[in-house]
Amino acid sequence: MEIDLAQRRVRVEQVGNGKAWWEPFDHLLIATGAVPFCPDVPGADAQGIYGLNTLQSGIEVRRAVDQEKPKKAVIVGGGYIGLEMAEGLLRRGLDVSLIDMASQVMNTLDPDMGALVSEALRDAGVELYLEEPLKGFEVEGERVQAVVTDQRTLPADLVILGMGVRPNSALAADGDIPLGVKGAIKVNDRMQTEVEGVWAAGDCAESFHLVSRRPFYVALGTVANKQGRVAGINLGGGYATFPGVVGTAITKVCAVEVARTGLQEKEIQRLGLEYINARIEYRTRARYYPDTGPITVKLLAEKGSGRLLGGQVVGIEGAAKRIDAVAVALHAGLTVDKMINLDLGYAPPYSPVWDPLLIAARQAIKLV
């Protein structure tokens, strides 16, 4: 593929039969998605090592588990994909190890909250090796035998790479379409690039962070879908804008639910803001109700003004989707002072009388 802006045409190559031609355009939408980070280490192309970024790659991993009956799996990377694969492989009966070069899994959480996720992983039976960069793979024949970190060699029948993604923006960059944050294609709220008639949406394109008020890159299906809708309306002659995101993400690791939205501490520090950290531990349901269990809620707010800056939740069933209320509060620019009076739903199967979010807000107003 190639974009020729001067003549407003795109070089199209048909997969499989070698046919290629120049296709003229009035409007061009670039929706090339993201590409996974692949480690540049010895043995990375061995058999038995799987990325997980397409439906096909998922099908291949399942086939490998079904047919090759691997016993030991090593996961490289403790993000959403790594954690979800850890759960999946545990359920299939494999021994699962996970390595991450960072000092915690889920680096979109603050360390104190990430530690709760690490604990949950260990409780579920995952061997966790943190602060251990990947050095390479031991390979025999063409098959992976082990994962090598700077500290150990972990035998592996199956390796999953979950090292994150970056925007697939090479086509745009080669065609002189300006890139923005983290190499994502620079777009405005209508999903227009800086070149007239050229649009971009999805994991290849920038977003705007409504809390930091800065351009932001996030590769998530929700955001890609919203951007696609807006780009489609505009390309069709309509008018729509995508104002941006607040950075919401949720996941599940075995019995533990994990959610985050807004800015985390290191992002707030980078912006030079002063902030307070209100973290509370409570219960998901009324004390006497069956299956009530622990939930930890953390709210971050601007010192002085009390403006909500972010929230993180780790807990058992019923914990994660609570983040939606925090996300809406961020969209609305609420202060924690306003949050303590939010009329959230209470009934014993769902919540204590004071929802954990409200308890965290009450803690927060003491600190701002």
Add this chain to the structure above:
Amino acid sequence: MEIDLAQRRVRVEQVGNGKAWWEPFDHLLIATGAVPFCPDVPGADAQGIYGLNTLQSGIEVRRAVDQEKPKKAVIVGGGYIGLEMAEGLLRRGLDVSLIDMASQVMNTLDPDMGALVSEALRDAGVELYLEEPLKGFEVEGERVQAVVTDQRTLPADLVILGMGVRPNSALAADGDIPLGVKGAIKVNDRMQTEVEGVWAAGDCAESFHLVSRRPFYVALGTVANKQGRVAGINLGGGYATFPGVVGTAITKVCAVEVARTGLQEKEIQRLGLEYINARIEYRTRARYYPDTGPITVKLLAEKGSGRLLGGQVVGIEGAAKRIDAVAVALHAGLTVDKMINLDLGYAPPYSPVWDPLLIAARQAIKLV
């Protein structure tokens, strides 16, 4: 009890020993709660008929079920208490009938959403008799034998009254403290009554509805707790306000979760506003995820402006607490146009890529 405002004192009677005296006050907090509606029909004081408004009354019902082994229960009233008791008694193996004089259960839902709850009750095995006012009870000896409506006689070993509550404000009214909406004690945002130094909080006091912008009465533990906190801070010499409620309430009937917030259609009509009704049916989780199931979301918004006015949710597990995001949107005065871009959490165990709330918002913007 008696309040003497002229001399700023309260007549206190000690329960059990007949002692009584006048207690002077500088500040007085009235927190007398609510009293259940009791039907003024023949036989209403028979044995085997239980209200359910105190912890003690709950203990008595459980003891009756444990010891008297009733087979047939009839519940009078299809509100929260009636529905929750229906579930509880079904689980204890009783045959359960429920009568309500209205044409639907859960009259805080619009009829189309209430119908889903009626269906869930019938599916769970409850015999439902709607539009059948209670006429009385058949009594033998001192024990209830049957519940009589205008259309039938239902044999009953156990009767539960769930006909709602009204503010317990007689003490205040007799003491010349002004009442407001539905006979609740009139208070300002600090929980001050119209009499200097006299405060009220909880189920005996008024609230303010932030969507209708009118005084409002609701007897719910969440609201009572928030009011109590605010009254306590002010009585202690501090300063706090309770701005009001948006009318959130949730409940659970067997496998079905029910939630509502904001104004329902009849309330909007009473305010003379024009509105749109966006109701969608979708799934609680990703299509391919285990235990995904139906959820119906209804959003009501002002015609023209698009201002959100209310929301209702009925669905399986994971449905109800979604109302919190709608409640926060109401607190913030969001329009449905803004709601379509809310950054709500998505992961397959929790939601489709477009959360049902967002799908409803997309429907709503087509109609406003």
